[in-house]
Amino acid sequence: MCTILNVDKSCNEIPICTGFGGIFRNSADFLLSAFSGSISDSDDILLVELTTIYHSLRMEKKHGYQ
Numbered sequence: 001m002c003t004i005l006n007v008d009k010s011c012n013e014i015p016i017c018t019g020f021g022g023i024f025r026n027s028a029d030f031l032l033s034a035f036s037g038s039i040s041d042s043d044d045i046l047l048v049e050l051t052t053i054y055h056s057l058r059m060e061k062k063h064g065y066q
Contacts, residue, residue, distance in 0.1 A: 002027045003065040005056055009048045016043050020052040024065055035059055 007022035021036035035055050039048060059065070 003032065003060075005060075007052050007056060009045070009052060011043050011045060011048070013043065016041055018042055018045070018048045020048050020055070022052060022056055022059075024059065024063070032065070033059060033063055 004025050004027065005022055006025075007020070009018065009020045011018045017038055017040055019036070019038045021034065023034040024032040026032060037051070037055065039051065042048075
């Protein structure tokens with residue numbers, strides 16, 4: 001069985017705030033785990049992308065997903 005990761009991000013201009021999140025699910029579409037977060041006072045989309053990757057890798061290692 002494989003693990004599937006879906007992620008997304010958003011950015012509001014007023015007030016400046018970015019959000020991100022992701023879910024891990026298996027090949028049978030069962031939810032395994034999820035995460036989300038926000039970065040205040042930043043509209044740097046690259047920072048959000050890198051933060052999402054960072055949190056994804058942390059969750060993958062923590063739960064032993066492949």
